[in-house]
Amino acid sequence: MSLYHPLTSEEAVRLARNVDDFFQENALLTCEEIGDGNLNLVFHIRDAKNGKGLIIKQALPYAKVVGESWPLSLDRARIEREALQIQHQLAPDLVPEVYGYDNDLAITIMEDLSDHTIMRRGLIEGQTYPLFAEHIGRFIAHSLFYTSDLGMNQQEKKLQAARFTNPDLCKITEDLIFDDPYRNSPNNSFTEDIRQEAEALWEDHELHLEVALLREKFLTHGEALLHGDLHTGSIFITQESTKVIDPEFAFYGPMGFDIGAVLANLLLNYCAQPGWSPDENVLSERRSWLLKSVEEVWQQFETNFRKVWNQDALDPLAKTPGYQDIYLQKVLRDTIGYTGAKMIRRIVGLSHVADVDTISDDTLRHEAKVAALHIGKALIKRGRYASSIEEVTLIARNAKAVGGEV
Numbered sequence: 001m002s003l004y005h006p007l008t009s010e011e012a013v014r015l016a017r018n019v020d021d022f023f024q025e026n027a028l029l030t031c032e033e034i035g036d037g038n039l040n041l042v043f044h045i046r047d048a049k050n051g052k053g054l055i056i057k058q059a060l061p062y063a064k065v066v067g068e069s070w071p072l073s074l075d076r077a078r079i080e081r082e083a084l085q086i087q088h089q090l091a092p093d094l095v096p097e098v099y100g101y102d103n104d105l106a107i108t109i110m111e112d113l114s115d116h117t118i119m120r121r122g123l124i125e126g127q128t129y130p131l132f133a134e135h136i137g138r139f140i141a142h143s144l145f146y147t148s149d150l151g152m153n154q155q156e157k158k159l160q161a162a163r164f165t166n167p168d169l170c171k172i173t174e175d176l177i178f179d180d181p182y183r184n185s186p187n188n189s190f191t192e193d194i195r196q197e198a199e200a201l202w203e204d205h206e207l208h209l210e211v212a213l214l215r216e217k218f219l220t221h222g223e224a225l226l227h228g229d230l231h232t233g234s235i236f237i238t239q240e241s242t243k244v245i246d247p248e249f250a251f252y253g254p255m256g257f258d259i260g261a262v263l264a265n266l267l268l269n270y271c272a273q274p275g276w277s278p279d280e281n282v283l284s285e286r287r288s289w290l291l292k293s294v295e296e297v298w299q300q301f302e303t304n305f306r307k308v309w310n311q312d313a314l315d316p317l318a319k320t321p322g323y324q325d326i327y328l329q330k331v332l333r334d335t336i337g338y339t340g341a342k343m344i345r346r347i348v349g350l351s352h353v354a355d356v357d358t359i360s361d362d363t364l365r366h367e368a369k370v371a372a373l374h375i376g377k378a379l380i381k382r383g384r385y386a387s388s389i390e391e392v393t394l395i396a397r398n399a400k401a402v403g404g405e406v
């Protein structure tokens with residue numbers, strides 16, 4: 001019989017007390033359920049006296065955002081926890097520490113990051129983060145390189161890929177990113193003011209071809225252990241620190257998918273900023289930072305990836321002249337395509353982003369959506385032919401829908 005049941009706060013506190021050497025024996029512990037995502041319960045347990053805390057995350061057997069009619073495997077809790085442990089090993093300063101777990105209850109007990117802010121919230125409020133690009137570029141480079149055939153034993157990699165077979169969560173991505181937006185799917189969710197733009201996506205056969213190729217790559221190219229959902233809601237941040245959380249969508253897929261997730265969410269915020277910035281000067285500063293970050297995230301990824309490749313590559317042919325450059329060009333092209341796909345899904349698909357949807361001014365919210373669709377489409381169509389990251393920022397800067405020139 002399964003031991004699984006959703007935890008009560010009392011049970012969460014009991015589990016927290018059992019973590020070795022963490023809370024003092026008689027500590028007065030408080031517990032708050034703070035899960036605001038689509039899929040899980042999240043308990044924050046703190047010592048009322050000194051504020052020391054930890055997090056217990058529990059997977060629910062269905063997608064919270066839809067309800068019990070959308071069942072999801074609880075094994076994703078194990079997948080998330082194992083991915084966190086691997087990523088923490090590869091980038092210890094950039095991933096929270098796991099203190100414990102219980103596979104039957106589908107829980108992971110981990111470091112409390114409540115002194116950090118969710119990056120999406122910070123960006124909406126106009127914050128900029130000077131170390132973000134270096135941190136996330138290094139996280140992506142290390143977590144991808146050392147779990148790929150380049151950086152780990154190729155037989156162990158196959159066994160590891162089997163442990164990260166994640167069909168339920170991959171199906172969410174396959175449907176919500178690479179299917180629904182391109183047809184009249186009941187899963188789609190968009191406002192009437194963008195119906196014309198949404199319906200144009202259903203008829204754009206040039207776009208469909210590129211999305212089909214991106215989808216095929218997502219389905220078949222097990223290059224590295226991806227985070228799988230690396231948007232700005234999966235990143236906790238301060239001016240000094242960046243922590244990547246929530247890898248429950250982890251699986252072996254194409255590297256560009258993770259990088260594209262980061263860039264797409266910077267660009268969604270870029271499209272939304274007219275709705276958040278108090279005046280033109282602030283808007284221009286924030287947008288410059290966002291576009292600079294798009295370029296720097298890629299550059300930091302590339303620099304770190306080349307460095308670990310040159311130091312640690314295990315593949316016998318890795319040092320072949322020209323191979324590294326061709327490999328990185330492929331990752332760049334994939335990144336650009338996935339960036340576009342991840343922008344479009346957040347405007348017309350099931351699950352949106354607060355950056356755009358919570359803009360209070362109707363016109364600015366509408367314009368943000370149109371801009372995101374415009375840039376997203378252009379990136380998907382450009383991806384396969386691109387040769388530099390600057391092509392992405394040029395497309396964003398020049399998009400008519402954001403007040404550009406083209």
Ligand code: SR1
Pocket residue numbers: 038039063065172173176229351
């Ligand atoms: C039903 S889950 C919807 C979305 O939330 C997650 O963060 C993923 O991005 C997923 O596509």
Ligand code: MG
Pocket residue numbers: 037038229234246
């Ligand atoms: Mg998540």
